[in-house]
Amino acid sequence: MAPVNVSKICCIGAGYVGGPTCAVIALKCPHITVTIVDLNQARIDAWNSPDFKLPIYEPGLVEVVKQARGRNLFFSSDVDRGIQEADLIFVSVNTPTKKSGVGAGFAADLNYVELATRRIAAVAHSSKIVVEKSTVPCRTAESMRTILEANSRPGCRFDILSNPEFLAEGTAIKDLFAPDRVLIGSLQTPEGRDACAALTAVYANWVPTEKILTVGLWSSELSKLAANAMLAQRISSINALSAICEATGANIDEVAHAVGFDSRIGPKFLRASVGFGGSCFQKDILNLVYLAESLHLPQVAAYWRTVVDMNEHQKSRFSKTVVDTLFNTITGKHIAVLGFAFKADTGDTRESPAISLVRDFLSERAYVTIYDPQVEESQIWLDLAEACPLVPLETIKKQVTIAPSALDACKNKEAIVIATEWKEFKEIDWSSVYTHMNKPAFVFDGRMIVDADALRAIGFKVKVIGRGERV
Ligand code: NAD
Structure with missing residues (x-):
């Protein structure tokens, strides 16, 4: 597989991370269409509100959304369509601590990650790069890959990357504009390296390449x-x-x-x-x-x-x-x-x-x-x-x-x-x-x-x- 030239991005999860991160990607990459999807209709409505009453408060966020929304940045509750149209998908859903059951109070609740991953497998008609943006336990990408490979249509291949987010709330836009580093983890296979190169190229639109660190998943x-x-x-x-x-x-x-x-x-x-x-x-x-x-x-x-x-x-x-x-x-x-x-x-x-x-x-x-x-x-x-x-x-x-x-x-x-x-x-x-x-x-x-x-x-x-x- 040759490195993908990313032209359409979907982000699953329009929260504190998915919203600002992908809004900044849209701003910095006008040639890429970015659609942020969420099951929470009220949240999507707020992102789309005509008076920019966004669902989260972050200094500088409104200005970013004002510039990109409607141009190459879209917010939608049509998760399936967002998945189908994208060549790269960020999974940026919540990973709270488990409230009950085994590991309650300690373990990450990966239910949302799993549901989003299963949805990708169920509706994707073409190959995708799937990027773990959520903070997850070590080796979660392996579980995601197993789910995707077991449930996908013939001819659809999925390459998984890890790209954890290091922004801090309150300074998210500043952090995204000038990150200390962008971390991308991939499998050390030719396909993994190609997927990594595709995501690196997206960030390289504004992040100096020496700040983009590529490591194992x-x-x-x-x-x-x-x-x-x-x-x-x-x-x-x-x-x-x-x-x-x-x-x-x-x-x-x-x-x-x-x-x-x-x-x-x-x-x-x-x-x-x-x-x-x-x-x-x-x-x-x-x-x-x-x-x-x-x-x-x-x-x-x-x-x-x-x-x-x-x-x-x-x-x-x-x-x-x-x-x-x-x-x-x-x-x-x-x-x-x-x-x-x-x-x-x-x-x-x-x-x-x-x-x-x-x-x-x-x-x-x-x-x-x-x-x-x-x-x-x-x-x-x-x-x-x-x-x-x-x-x-x-x-x-x-x-x-x-x-x-x-x-x-x-x-x-x-x-x-x-x-x-x-x-x-x-x-x-x-x-x-x-x-x-x-x-x-x-x-x-x-x-x-x-x-x-x-x-x-x-x-x-x-x-x-x-x-x-x-x-
Ligand atoms: P959040 O709760 O604000 O947003 C998550 C969104 O995902 C919600 O709006 C939810 O409706 C949506 N969602 C869940 N399952 C979905 C599905 N199957 N399909 C579509 N949408 C779905 O969470 P957040 O603060 O943005 O955090 C997201 C991840 O990023 C977490 O893993 C968190 O640990 C990590 N993170 C958070 C921060 C931070 O400062 N908040 C910083 C770095 C990393």
Whole structure:
């Protein structure tokens, strides 16, 4: 087979990865028709909305979609047609952690990947390059190949590539425009190398070729889990040190600065916080844990498991700090939680630390008011209902209010908890907030964004994660 000149791409899954990734491919490759398909009609409608009210919030995304949509970028719920017309198909469906059954709580739920793969086999009339974009356990491509080969029409051949996505939510467009690297894994056969060359040629339209790394299939799959595990490990390491700082009076900012000056360590990703969230870090580490266990490597599994355990500890440690500082009880007290997304510049709340904090405050019978500039109210109720499965939503709604602004959220409260590092929380008129609060007024900064001294000068009692000052 000669290398395919890709002219039509289909992406199965119009989510946080499939949407931005393929929108950028369409923008950068005007000669390629890109169709992003999804079973979720509401999501597709939002991608197609005339006023560009897209289903996900990402800085710069609207501008990309505005330029490419209708030109060579299309969104559709006609999955079969998208598959049939494409010569290269990205599988970018969700791979959550299994909720029940064997490996529940650890293993990746590959149901969506399998269903998408079976659909490709069922409807494709011609040969395709199938690209694993979803984050999957090592050797998933082998299962996909088995399914495709067993179910395909005569004359249809499928070449599988792994092309994991390394974008970070909140900076997705920036990351896609100038990625640190693009990783493509293929079988080391002539056909595998041809397929790899075809995908390389797509990315080479804007990514410098020295940043396009081509490796074996299994290395590519494992590299994605490894990258996320090591990033999360860095956060858990600095968070573990933040606890020691709080107990000793050291300052985690200063420690991180000093440590990061070592060129072997480097300064990035050394910011202490209330804990990591998002759909990937925890899920991918638990996936690695499951993989290690299934390979009879219990010490390796235990090693990675501690990264997640430390993160859980950090979240509950922060909740406990709030309770302890508010004179050991928050029952009947009013707390404002600023931020509900798992990080700034996204509306995504998956595994957001804010959910754990609010759940802890509710279990202590506090009243909570939440404000987030991007998270939909309906999403907050969904998350809280899931986090407190034994409490009826009506009961939760008696304890929780959702505010239209940060200032509204803080009015008549005893304490403010900063759970997400939104820029607007740095720029609040803190003097005005102070006048509207019950006294003594506390601020608990889980993201190290406030100027603690300035707030103390106003009259607040301030606790910042990783700093040992007493309030
Ligand atoms: P998502 O839930 O936002 O999107 C997945 C989409 O796939 C959903 O809209 C769903 O309806 C659709 N889908 C599922 N099965 C389908 C099918 N058979 N046919 C058509 N559509 C189908 O998920 P996401 O955040 O975009 O993540 C996708 C993958 O990328 C996951 O494996 C994730 O681990 C990985 N990843 C995510 C990020 C991130 O920051 N979100 C970063 C890198 C990698």
